[in-house]
Amino acid sequence: xxxxxVGVDLGGTNxxxxxxxxxxxxxxxxxxxxxxxxxxxxxVGRLIKTASGLIEKARSDGHRxxxxxxxxxxxxxxxGVVKVSPNLTGWVDLDLAGQLSGGLRTKVRVENDANAxxxxxxxLGAGRGxxxxxxxxLGTGVGGGxxxxxxxxxxxxxxxxxxxxxxxxxxxxxxxxxxxxCLEAYSSATAVVERTVEALRGGRFTTLSSVIRQSSAExxxxxxxxxxxxGDMLAKTVYSEAGKYLGIAVADLVNLLNIExxxxxxxxAGAWGLMEEAVNYEVYRRAFKxxxxxxxxxxxxxxxxxxxxxxxxxxxxxxx
Amino acid sequence: xxxxxVGVDLGGTNxxxxxxxxxxxxxxxxxxxxxxxxxxxxxVGRLIKTASGLIEKARSDGHRxxxxxxxxxxxxxxxGVVKVSPNLTGWVDLDLAGQLSGGLRTKVRVENDANAxxxxxxxLGAGRGxxxxxxxxLGTGVGGGxxxxxxxxxxxxxxxxxxxxxxxxxxxxxxxxxxxxCLEAYSSATAVVERTVEALRGGRFTTLSSVIRQSSAExxxxxxxxxxxxGDMLAKTVYSEAGKYLGIAVADLVNLLNIExxxxxxxxAGAWGLMEEAVNYEVYRRAFKxxxxxxxxxxxxxxxxxxxxxxxxxxxxxxx
Numbered sequence: 001x002x003x004x005x006v007g008v009d010l011g012g013t014n015x016x017x018x019x020x021x022x023x024x025x026x027x028x029x030x031x032x033x034x035x036x037x038x039x040x041x042x043x044v045g046r047l048i049k050t051a052s053g054l055i056e057k058a059r060s061d062g063h064r065x066x067x068x069x070x071x072x073x074x075x076x077x078x079x080g081v082v083k084v085s086p087n088l089t090g091w092v093d094l095d096l097a098g099q100l101s102g103g104l105r106t107k108v109r110v111e112n113d114a115n116a117x118x119x120x121x122x123x124l125g126a127g128r129g130x131x132x133x134x135x136x137x138l139g140t141g142v143g144g145g146x147x148x149x150x151x152x153x154x155x156x157x158x159x160x161x162x163x164x165x166x167x168x169x170x171x172x173x174x175x176x177x178x179x180x181x182c183l184e185a186y187s188s189a190t191a192v193v194e195r196t197v198e199a200l201r202g203g204r205f206t207t208l209s210s211v212i213r214q215s216s217a218e219x220x221x222x223x224x225x226x227x228x229x230x231g232d233m234l235a236k237t238v239y240s241e242a243g244k245y246l247g248i249a250v251a252d253l254v255n256l257l258n259i260e261x262x263x264x265x266x267x268x269a270g271a272w273g274l275m276e277e278a279v280n281y282e283v284y285r286r287a288f289k290x291x292x293x294x295x296x297x298x299x300x301x302x303x304x305x306x307x308x309x310x311x312x313x314x315x316x317x318x319x320x
Numbered sequence: 321x322x323x324x325x326v327g328v329d330l331g332g333t334n335x336x337x338x339x340x341x342x343x344x345x346x347x348x349x350x351x352x353x354x355x356x357x358x359x360x361x362x363x364v365g366r367l368i369k370t371a372s373g374l375i376e377k378a379r380s381d382g383h384r385x386x387x388x389x390x391x392x393x394x395x396x397x398x399x400g401v402v403k404v405s406p407n408l409t410g411w412v413d414l415d416l417a418g419q420l421s422g423g424l425r426t427k428v429r430v431e432n433d434a435n436a437x438x439x440x441x442x443x444l445g446a447g448r449g450x451x452x453x454x455x456x457x458l459g460t461g462v463g464g465g466x467x468x469x470x471x472x473x474x475x476x477x478x479x480x481x482x483x484x485x486x487x488x489x490x491x492x493x494x495x496x497x498x499x500x501x502c503l504e505a506y507s508s509a510t511a512v513v514e515r516t517v518e519a520l521r522g523g524r525f526t527t528l529s530s531v532i533r534q535s536s537a538e539x540x541x542x543x544x545x546x547x548x549x550x551g552d553m554l555a556k557t558v559y560s561e562a563g564k565y566l567g568i569a570v571a572d573l574v575n576l577l578n579i580e581x582x583x584x585x586x587x588x589a590g591a592w593g594l595m596e597e598a599v600n601y602e603v604y605r606r607a608f609k610x611x612x613x614x615x616x617x618x619x620x621x622x623x624x625x626x627x628x629x630x631x632x633x634x635x636x637x638x639x640x
């Protein structure tokens with residue numbers, strides 16, 4: 001009779017769910033579309049239905065279910081209310097913990113998605129063995145989570161860890177948040193695509209030119225990565241610049257928090273080889289020797305499972 | 321019979337010492353010159369002598385002495401060894417806690433000076449009532465301390481809290497640390513003087529021109545402040561720029577740590593009125609609404625006593 005928990009990774013597009021054991025094994029999975037347009041009531045209803053199925057299965061297999069943890073984009077209060085979410089339109093002051101625990105009759109923990117991801121990596125991934133670390137998620141945007149002395153630092157309003165909105169260039173590129181020169185404006189997949197398209201539109205001619213001949217919507221961070229790996233100079237420069245600004249942010253964190261490890265995760269982590277040199281150069285230049293030598297910079301290990309595992313770990317009481 | 325502790329603020333130039341009660345009252349004081357040139361042995365010997373006198377006085381007044389706390393510039397290990405110090409030449413791997421406790425036969429806590437200052441303000445000054453705060457010390461350099469959930473965050477090597485070396489302008493002014501564009505290169509007293517002298521040498525003619533007619537060594541951050549308060553445009557611009565870059569660093573911390581309060585301390589805090597508008601503008605532009613509205617920005621209240629009080633508070637077990 002093993003203790004298990006349901007871990008949920010709720011995104012703006014996809015929902016991923018898993019049944020997770022105490023040792024962090026995922027023994028069953030469910031996947032579906034979020035369909036935000038249906039409104040929170042229907043989305044939450046579907047979450048309850050799918051999770052119920054997993055919980056029933058767990059019980060019939062002889063497991064004891066400790067609860068459910070869910071990683072959710074947006075501002076989450078300590079008691080699991082979604083104050084507002086950039087990706088889940090219309091989710092305002094939604095008592096997600098209350099609705100899920102009412103529907104499922106089990107304990108529910110709601111956590112910000114980037115925090116859940118960071119907790120997952122710290123428990124079972126690239127953060128294992130480190131007591132204090134910062135996890136970056138480089139994807140459409142740039143998020144993160146800060147774990148200090150083995151505990152997630154959530155901040156007073158659950159808003160801590162916004163590493164994507166460190167100012168890395170005060171008069172720099174416009175960021176989606178309204179500010180100029182945020183890390184996210186340089187080192188997200190969105191920024192990589194935008195900078196490439198801008199350069200091609202500006203007259204640069206490279207192996208990527210054919211991609212946007214029809215539409216710039218054809219460009220992707222993956223295509224830019226592939227071009228860079230084939231030697232395309234523009235693509236290499238765009239990734240090297242992404243690395244440069246990532247390195248500035250990493251150096252800030254090294255100087256501020258003197259942590260043991262930085263974990264680079266999210267879809268863009270696949271292009272780490274194209275950014276690593278620039279990151280290390282900036283950290284070497286900008287951070288003090290002792291904390292810079294202390295801090296290992298590594299890539300994430302759990303891929304899309306980090307959020308499921310981190311949320312489940314919270315529900316299992318394995319993580320704080 | 322009240323419990324008291326000795327608090328010491330050891331600087332590169334001055335030593336200040338006080339006998340501090342449980343409620344944070346300083347009931348006796350000693351002051352002297354550090355005279356770093358004499359070497360660590362003599363400096364520590366003088367510290368022991370002065371502290372012995374204070375401890376004897378406390379005992380003859382009927383107090384019980386809990387121990388001694390000392391704030392010291394440099395990298396300090398968890399067991400009170402000074403690894404290296406920028407201000408105390410020749411202090412390398414010096415077991416300050418061991419030497420002081422051996423000489424005084426009392427418990428000794430050694431803490432980084434900016435951390436001790438931050439702890440003092442959090443206990444009895446502008447940080448009272450806040451559980452999580454960041455304290456900036458704007459002086460010759462820019463230092464700081466980070467207090468999260470009521471506890472000082474020291475980092476793995478005691479190096480956390482280096483807010484002065486956040487990069488606020490990646491290709492910006494040269495900083496003493498070797499990096500470019502650190503906060504310290506814009507918002508320290510040193511930077512205010514340098515920028516003013518540079519502008520005057522570059523041909524600007526203002527009420528401050530007469531100050532450097534003999535020697536640029538005559539310029540001080542205080543003179544620039546007085547000129548700014550009298551309406552000197554150059555002086556106002558220099559302080560406003562100091563505020564702008566301070567605001568960028570404050571916004572970074574607001575987004576990263578979602579703290580309750582930022583305390584602006586150190587000698588430059590006296591010019592807060594000349595920087596406040598620029599700081600608030602940058603924070604408003606760059607930080608997310610919820611954590612920015614949460615975070616109060618206030619000036620320090622304890623002046624030169626913050627370090628004595630913070631160190632004594634550690635020795636009294638009032639602070640962690």
